[in-house]
Amino acid sequence: MTAEGGLPVLRLPLPEGGADLEGEVAPGALGLDEDPWIRPDGPLVYRLRAEATGGGQILIRGAARLRLNARCSRCAENFSTITEDPAFFRAYACPDGLESIPFGEDVREELLVRLPQVLVCQPGCRGLCPQCGQNLNQAPCGCTGPEGDSRWSGLEGISW
Numbered sequence: 001m002t003a004e005g006g007l008p009v010l011r012l013p014l015p016e017g018g019a020d021l022e023g024e025v026a027p028g029a030l031g032l033d034e035d036p037w038i039r040p041d042g043p044l045v046y047r048l049r050a051e052a053t054g055g056g057q058i059l060i061r062g063a064a065r066l067r068l069n070a071r072c073s074r075c076a077e078n079f080s081t082i083t084e085d086p087a088f089f090r091a092y093a094c095p096d097g098l099e100s101i102p103f104g105e106d107v108r109e110e111l112l113v114r115l116p117q118v119l120v121c122q123p124g125c126r127g128l129c130p131q132c133g134q135n136l137n138q139a140p141c142g143c144t145g146p147e148g149d150s151r152w153s154g155l156e157g158i159s160w
């Protein structure tokens with residue numbers, strides 16, 4: 001098995017006519033336990049097909065998805081999201097003596113790469129007030145913003 005333990009591999013040789021690779025990877029096998037931003041909310045589900053090409057390669061293609069519990073980087077609330085690849089496609093070279101192809105690692109990697117760099121619960125998330133910590137999606141707070149409260153702007157320029 002691979003160091004990742006639990007991620008699926010394709011055993012070689014590939015059967016004549018290819019192989020269907022369908023299954024689920026348990027959340028605990030995804031190596032995300034230490035991640036502060038995302039947590040699997042169910043198994044990684046994959047439906048793939050492996051086929052040999054004339055050129056001695058094996059193509060693996062199909063679809064995979066993973067539901068996640070993510071933490072919004074603006075308001076710190078948890079929200080549910082899905083990362084999926086409807087058209088996973090990898091070509092693997094298969095030198096003589098190769099025993100398995102660790103496609104599960106690549107599927108996992110692909111799904112994580114597809115997550116946005118900055119996770120937000122909704123495109124217009126207002127985040128937290130930098131002064132009082134109020135979640136501004138839920139209610140406004142009474143703090144003056146960093147630009148200053150507009151009620152006072154008329155006083156700018158007055159010398160006391």
Ligand SMILES: [Zn+2]
Binds near residue numbers: 125
């Ligand atoms: Zn948010």
Ligand SMILES: [Zn+2]
Binds near residue numbers: 131132134141143
């Ligand atoms: Zn505030």
